[in-house]
Amino acid sequence: MKNLRFIVFLLAAGISSSLSAQLKVESGGQTLFGSGSMRLDSDSDQGYLYFGNSHAKGLRFRNVSGKMYLRATVSPSFVTVSTSTNQKNLCVMNPSGYYKFWVLGNGNVYSVNAYITSDSTKKKNIEPISNALEKIQGINGVTYSLKSGDELGETTLKEDLDIEVTKAETSNIEERSAGVLSQEVKKVLPEAVRTLEDGSEVVSYNDIVALLVEAVKEQQEQLDRLNSLLSKRANKVEAITSVDSGFGDKMTKASLLQNTPNPFNHITRIQYSIPSMKSSARVNIYDLQGHQVKSYKIVQTGADEIQIPASELAPGIFIYNLIVDGVEIASHRMVLTE
Numbered sequence: 001m002k003n004l005r006f007i008v009f010l011l012a013a014g015i016s017s018s019l020s021a022q023l024k025v026e027s028g029g030q031t032l033f034g035s036g037s038m039r040l041d042s043d044s045d046q047g048y049l050y051f052g053n054s055h056a057k058g059l060r061f062r063n064v065s066g067k068m069y070l071r072a073t074v075s076p077s078f079v080t081v082s083t084s085t086n087q088k089n090l091c092v093m094n095p096s097g098y099y100k101f102w103v104l105g106n107g108n109v110y111s112v113n114a115y116i117t118s119d120s121t122k123k124k125n126i127e128p129i130s131n132a133l134e135k136i137q138g139i140n141g142v143t144y145s146l147k148s149g150d151e152l153g154e155t156t157l158k159e160d161l162d163i164e165v166t167k168a169e170t171s172n173i174e175e176r177s178a179g180v181l182s183q184e185v186k187k188v189l190p191e192a193v194r195t196l197e198d199g200s201e202v203v204s205y206n207d208i209v210a211l212l213v214e215a216v217k218e219q220q221e222q223l224d225r226l227n228s229l230l231s232k233r234a235n236k237v238e239a240i241t242s243v244d245s246g247f248g249d250k251m252t253k254a255s256l257l258q259n260t261p262n263p264f265n266h267i268t269r270i271q272y273s274i275p276s277m278k279s280s281a282r283v284n285i286y287d288l289q290g291h292q293v294k295s296y297k298i299v300q301t302g303a304d305e306i307q308i309p310a311s312e313l314a315p316g317i318f319i320y321n322l323i324v325d326g327v328e329i330a331s332h333r334m335v336l337t338e
Helices: 002-018 132-136 157-161 167-174 182-188 205-241 246-253
Strands: 023-025 031-033 038-042 046-051 058-064 067-072 080-084 090-093 099-103 109-111 142-144 177-179 193-195 201-203 267-274 281-287 292-298 302-309 316-324 327-336
Touching: 132 205, 182 193, 182 201, 201 205, 205 316, 205 327, 267 281, 267 316, 292 302
Parallel strands: none
Antiparallel strands: 023 031, 031 038, 038 046, 046 058, 058 067, 067 080, 080 090, 090 099, 099 109, 142 177, 193 201, 267 302, 281 292, 281 316, 316 327
């Protein structure tokens, strides 16, 4: 209670610096400043700083179960701010008494939502993000645990102020989280990274969202180009196989089936049938950039299959086709998951 009165007294003294230096303590324990328009009062567990003769205009300071409350003197208050001396939390209440915004001593922040200024009328030097997909590939998603203050060699509040560090605060150190590394982000998007006074680096995930938006658009452009290329190749195959010749008839009978299973993460099978061929046949696999990543030579005619272990490819989307004597018979898409 002494600490509470001392805090209220300091606040009152600061505000009253522009008033008269007159100070009066009444018999009831109230302290009057200046002409008496500002008063300082307290009871068993709370103190008041108000103006005039009524508690209706002012602030109330209350200490309950180790928590300090600052609120308007008239109940219900519009906003209540409380701090816990053990957990060093800051919570903001609405008139109904529910917490809407928390800043916990362990560094976590909880709220209903967060809005970032993004109005184009408030920005200048606006430039598009280029090579977004390439930049995203330079950032790795990781899981991690935070180092403790002792591991970092930091001076803690416990050492400076003899304040107990509770389990509620330290539990956050052992919890696993997912995110990115500031050093990797800084190499590809330095605008998203800031360096603090102690040399450590922090990252803005809001900035990374913009990078992801452009990366998805670039990837979609690649998919559109690839689909267009596949469509042209399919039309070419159809034109070739429609030629009335023994060679064309042979090509019509050759077939390539969809791999099974698809998607896959262990092993997949590609079945094909080649009634006859003059020189060679292959099953080729391409990534979405059109680069050939695998090629399997077929030496015998007839129906057979190729088994492809997941270990031979990186996770992603691939296109495979069957080429017989230099002519593409068919192509399909397959997906390898992690």
